[in-house]
Amino acid sequence: EVQLLESGGGLVQPGGSLRLSCAASGFTFSNYAMSWVRQAPGKGLEWVSAISGSGATTYYADSVKGRFTISRDNSKNTLYLQMSSLRAEDTAVYYCAKDLWDSIPSYGMDVWGQGTTVTVSS
Amino acid sequence: QSALTQPASVSGSPGQSITISCTGTSSDVGSYNLVSWYQQYPGKAPKLMIYEGSKRPSGVSNRFSGSKSGNTASLTISGLQAEDEADYYCCSYAGSRTHVVFGGGTKLTVL
Numbered sequence: 001e002v003q004l005l006e007s008g009g010g011l012v013q014p015g016g017s018l019r020l021s022c023a024a025s026g027f028t029f030s031n032y033a034m035s036w037v038r039q040a041p042g043k044g045l046e047w048v049s050a051i052s053g054s055g056a057t058t059y060y061a062d063s064v065k066g067r068f069t070i071s072r073d074n075s076k077n078t079l080y081l082q083m084s085s086l087r088a089e090d091t092a093v094y095y096c097a098k099d100l101w102d103s104i105p106s107y108g109m110d111v112w113g114q115g116t117t118v119t120v121s122s
Numbered sequence: 123q124s125a126l127t128q129p130a131s132v133s134g135s136p137g138q139s140i141t142i143s144c145t146g147t148s149s150d151v152g153s154y155n156l157v158s159w160y161q162q163y164p165g166k167a168p169k170l171m172i173y174e175g176s177k178r179p180s181g182v183s184n185r186f187s188g189s190k191s192g193n194t195a196s197l198t199i200s201g202l203q204a205e206d207e208a209d210y211y212c213c214s215y216a217g218s219r220t221h222v223v224f225g226g227g228t229k230l231t232v233l
Contacts, residue, residue, distance in 0.1 A: 108173030
């Protein structure tokens with residue numbers, strides 16, 4: 001079964017850091033681009049970042065550029081999102097998602113995790 | 123404010139057809155055939171319903187269809203069923219600087 005399982009969310013103070021992980025199973029992880037998408041409480045979806053299958057190419061939304069870093073470890077079938085200089089407006093459920101192909105983001109994201117909640121508050 | 127504009131809500135009766143619009147610009151929807159649509163139930167992860175404008179993933183009902191005209195993409199649901207009641211989001215590739223944009227979402231109510 002194709003599956004994504006996020007972890008690492010929690011409560012963090014403004015200005016703090018957090019690393020999210022997304023463990024993939026059931027497919028050849030390195031063959032696909034991966035994305036992070038977030039959803040603030042009661043709000044819509046917002047694309048955050050994406051990474052190519054090899055990890056060589058990364059993409060960021062302007063709202064997180066310079067503060068967040070996406071990476072992947074294909075030997076561990078795991079996607080990461082390192083978040084720093086966190087702000088209240090980063091509070092959201094963070095989903096990892098598998099892209100349909102290993103190409104530019106996004107032709108479509110066909111597998112999603114259940115999400116992990118990040119709360120930025122003092 | 124979302125980059126793509128969707129109506130906040132639409133409604134329809136069982137058996138009817140509804141269409142959800144997604145209006146972008148010549149920098150995103152209008153320039154690429156890379157619009158995708160997602161269905162999301164409250165508290166659940168989104169589900170891909172349409173990709174590359176009009177293609178359906180395996181397992182998605184053929185009652186769901188996608189199209190595009192100019193800068194506006196559309197999702198049509200025919201033969202509306204109670205289980206279709208959910209939030210729907212459009213998404214588009216937006217070029218090498220912005221990359222990906224979502225619409226604000228549309229709440230579908232089945233009357």
